[in-house]
Amino acid sequence: MTFYFPHLHPALLADSEREALPDGVRFLDPGLGPSDSPVHQLPENAPFDRRTAKAVLADTMRFGEDVANPREIAVHGLLQQAQILAPESGRLVQAEVERSLAGVGTTTDVQSDPLLEARRQAQTLLLLAWNLEERMLDLRQIDAGLRDSWSRLGESVSPAEEAEHVAAPADGEDSVETDGDAMAVGTMLSGLGLPEPDEESLPWRRMLEAFAVLAPGHDLVTAETEIALTLREAGVPESNGVFQAPAWRLSGLDRCPSARPWLDVLVRLACVAPAKGGA
Numbered sequence: 001m002t003f004y005f006p007h008l009h010p011a012l013l014a015d016s017e018r019e020a021l022p023d024g025v026r027f028l029d030p031g032l033g034p035s036d037s038p039v040h041q042l043p044e045n046a047p048f049d050r051r052t053a054k055a056v057l058a059d060t061m062r063f064g065e066d067v068a069n070p071r072e073i074a075v076h077g078l079l080q081q082a083q084i085l086a087p088e089s090g091r092l093v094q095a096e097v098e099r100s101l102a103g104v105g106t107t108t109d110v111q112s113d114p115l116l117e118a119r120r121q122a123q124t125l126l127l128l129a130w131n132l133e134e135r136m137l138d139l140r141q142i143d144a145g146l147r148d149s150w151s152r153l154g155e156s157v158s159p160a161e162e163a164e165h166v167a168a169p170a171d172g173e174d175s176v177e178t179d180g181d182a183m184a185v186g187t188m189l190s191g192l193g194l195p196e197p198d199e200e201s202l203p204w205r206r207m208l209e210a211f212a213v214l215a216p217g218h219d220l221v222t223a224e225t226e227i228a229l230t231l232r233e234a235g236v237p238e239s240n241g242v243f244q245a246p247a248w249r250l251s252g253l254d255r256c257p258s259a260r261p262w263l264d265v266l267v268r269l270a271c272v273a274p275a276k277g278g279a
Contacts, residue, residue: 030126212247
């Protein structure tokens with residue numbers, strides 16, 4: 001299976017970018033998308049099921065309002081997840097998760113399986129990315145509606161066809177000046193809108209690590225030319241627009257961290273050019 005990278009929502013891609021994608025490309029679902037979506041896929045290695053994923057995101061967002069440290073947010077999200085999975089032994093599970101994240105020795109499964117912890121952190125990151133992308137899409141809709149409203153208001157201020165039939169007064173100055181001001185205001189209003197949202201949901205190198213942890217062995221494809229340029233400048237091996245290297249190298253590291261051996265997985269990332277003539 002091939003996943004699109006780095007966005008999780010196809011609506012964030014331009015029509016020309018979607019048309020350039022190979023058939024069968026899926027968008028990674030961290031657990032928040034519709035279970036029957038034909039374009040999304042929840043990775044088999046995702047440790048959180050859909051119910052848990054929603055709870056983790058909701059609790060992480062609430063906690064994030066008061067805590068600025070991302071590590072503390074991740075810890076709190078994992079504690080919430082632990083309570084959901086084992087409510088009958090919540091305190092014990094919480095203590096084990098806290099010790100695991102703090103690096104304290106323990107014999108629990110969480111401590112003995114650092115890959116499971118990495119997958120939890122990766123899915124939590126993608127949950128936050130999904131939420132951010134949805135806010136970006138909401139902002140686009142608001143912006144489109146705002147521009148449309150300004151445009152209609154500008155047209156109502158002084159329609160061009162009406163301006164042509166307005167009789168000028170004797171001196172021929174006041175009416176022309178007023179008409180010109182009104183049309184200028186209409187033009188200005190029709191161009192107003194919200195600032196363009198940042199098209200990158202989260203730093204793509206962090207996203208790539210999360211993809212590699214949750215969906216190892218799956219190919220990736222992107223229409224982001226900036227990613228291709230960055231990888232070429234870094235000297236990542238490329239053949240016919242396909243970059244192939246361990247995840248740690250694609251994410252900009254000099255070597256695979258000994259504490260994160262799972263980043264030594266091979267990743268194939270294909271870069272496709274948007275179709276000509278698309279939107």
